Amino acid sequence: MAAVGQLAFDEYGRPFFILRDQDKQKQLTGIDATKSHIMAAKRVAETLKTSLGPKGLDKIMVSPDGDLTITNDGATILKNMDVEHEIAKLMVQLSKSQDDEIGDGTTGVVVLAGALLEQAEILLDKGLHPIRIADGFEMAAQHAAEHLESISDSFPVDATNRESLIRAAKTSLGSKIVSKCLDQFAGIAVDAVMSVADMSRRDVDFELIKIEAKAGGQMEDTMLVKGVIVDKEFSHPQMPKQLNDVKIAILTCPFEPPKPKTKHKLDVGSVEDYRKLRKYEQDKFIEMVEQVQATGATLAICQWGFDDEANHLLLQKKLPAVRWVGGAEIELIAIATGGRIVPRFEELTSDKLGFAGVVREVTYGTTRDRMLIVEGCKNSRAVTIFVRGGNKMVVDEAKRSLNDALCVVRNLVRDNRIVYGGGAAEISCSLAVAKKADQISTLEQYAFRAFADALESIPMALAENSGLAGIETVTQVKAQQVSANNPSLGIDCMGLGENDMKTNNIIETLSSKKQQISLATQLVKMILKIDDVRTTMQLEM
Missing domain, CATH: 1.10.560.10 (GroEL-like equatorial domain)
Known part of the structure; x- marks a missing residue:
């Protein structure tokens, strides 16, 4: 071991270190x-x-x-x-x-x-x-x-009087990059906060406000959606691009056959065995899809992915689906639509379905970027701000500016003294x-x-x-x-x-x-x- 000092004892027998090069150490x-x-x-x-x-x-x-x-x-x-x-x-x-x-x-x-x-x-x-x-x-x-x-x-804070709150939001946005769209961004911030505010408790749940962003387009294209925007698309390109009066099954279980939880392996020794295995998988896929449709669901949102075979079967059975939706987005969709997150197909019932007035897929620019917009939800308090801008740096700064404006309006709801x-x-x-x-x-x-x-x-x-x-x-x-x-x-x-x-x-x-x-x-x-x-x-x- 490398020694950096020498152990010594004082007059009372207490040990202490004498450090080497102590005179060269900086000390203020x-x-x-x-x-x-x-x-x-x-x-x-x-x-x-x-x-x-x-x-x-x-x-x-x-x-x-x-x-x-x-x-x-x-x-x-x-x-x-x-x-x-x-x-x-x-x-x-x-x-x-x-x-x-x-x-x-x-x-x-x-x-x-x-x-x-x-x-x-x-x-x-x-x-x-x-x-x-x-x-x-x-x-x-x-x-x-x-x-x-x-x-x-x-300061007057009233859900029916937006103008005074908009003036307050403008103060925080005046020094930001979004100042050319001052009225629009201030209005969006006020509408977003007042949509999720609980005026009886003088509180605002920021978890219900989500900010999504896509580079491209103009800053004026920024909009507030009374619902949820998901950066995904329908799993199959031939599925309908817009659904009305949607009953949503929110799943955290994958569309795939259950795997045996053992260390044993399965050997397929003949064509007949392979056909039986393939038929078993198809039967399981069909059973899962039918379980979802039996509850009256018209859209399946799944946290996990599923393979092309399951995707094709969903198209045949006319059950639109969205895959690989993140955990935070799943929770927000559940809050907005009033649905329950279901971990197993066997637990899915009609009372656990969420409801949305419209689910539509929109595309942007020539790159054909796609996103899903879930609107007309049962719980209209969940909102999403969709920010557009010329490039990523502009979009990121616009998001930071909006967050400041949201915080100002939130603070006025909590304490209206200025x-x-x-x-x-x-x-x-x-x-x-x-x-x-x-x-x-x-x-x-x-x-x-x-x-x-x-x-x-x-x-x-x-x-x-x-x-x-x-x-x-x-x-x-x-x-x-x-x-x-x-x-x-x-x-x-x-x-x-x-x-x-x-x-x-x-x-x-x-x-x-x-x-x-x-x-x-x-x-x-x-x-x-x-x-x-x-x-x-x-x-x-």
Whole structure:
């Protein structure tokens, strides 16, 4: 075994290792370690800062396999970045946490965390202890969250009033690649969420919303299907391409003769034995098909495949079928059609069949790609969004954009309180936290003022990404908020000539904004409490 050190004993007889080349190992402690962490986090935040807002730029990422990803979604950018520094990995996890919990604001939370760490570095240089800074930031975050609730408005969420929800969805789609189809995509997102929403419980089951995509066609061809789209086709090309009033048998058992579960083998020694075996298989196929037809089923959807002989027999018996349908799709079809998933032919009964008004096979483009659309289902709550686009990269980005819009509408159904975007909420919180700092007599007042300055990084980035003078624009809006006592004034990124975000219908959910401040503060507090970094060494004995 390779020894990397020598075992020694202290004066009390306790063993310890004396490591070789200890003087050559990298070791950071104290303020140097903290500043190293801050440097890494700031680099990640600076990378994302230019992607913030409606005029934010996209990033192109190339995987080791040569696959391209073009997006301005913060969570996607960080997920595809190859980061090795431990603190940079924490920033990636921060964005993922925001994406998993809220689904929107993944770029803003990283930019805010980077700004807080930048302000913390200034305070460290002034001699403040990292724990006092972290505690001050936490107190400031609580005050900012309370202020957000005080300036929030109630948003009308009603299944019969789509227009207000569409305006909310447009806010999240404004900076995305789908902005040319803003009204269409916002409408699709709202209709999809309201189709599956349970307004009595104020909840949305995202499992009932499926997003399918096919490259080709125009983005305007994107549509919402009140049912399920399956990326399959009928098993035989001569089967009918459209079925009406369909009773569906959903099977997880294959159309094939049962195999003996023994280790013995079957030897066919003559032509007569082969004919008997073939007849046995045909009889079994016929029995299976007749069992399905006896229940009144007019379509069989099977999780497994079946050979050409079974496929031909299904055509002869006039029982259309679909094979190789995945487990997730099988479950969604069962939910949508009200059917039961059947593992054995003997258990199939008429009450376990699903119902659909129409099952049709559609083709796309000259490549003749085929897909099945199941519509008019018994449970109309299951929906599918079918996304089209010029190429795979456009389609993938459209799917990510739609997911953000779906999350925004979902969050409004859960909690209909909103604040105004364009940096208006951050500027208002910055003013409130700075005012609170004047009432604090302890050292935490420095952390409060630093927190207020960090909050201004969001409107500053929005202004700079829109081609405006950052400091000058933010200063003007701050002065207007104070003089008019109007917390909805923000950065006019789109050049509309009006910086009242309430008038411009630029809104954000209160839950998203509070989550951003909370997560960013928690991460900063964690980083400030780390004061020692040592090279990991493998000890072999």
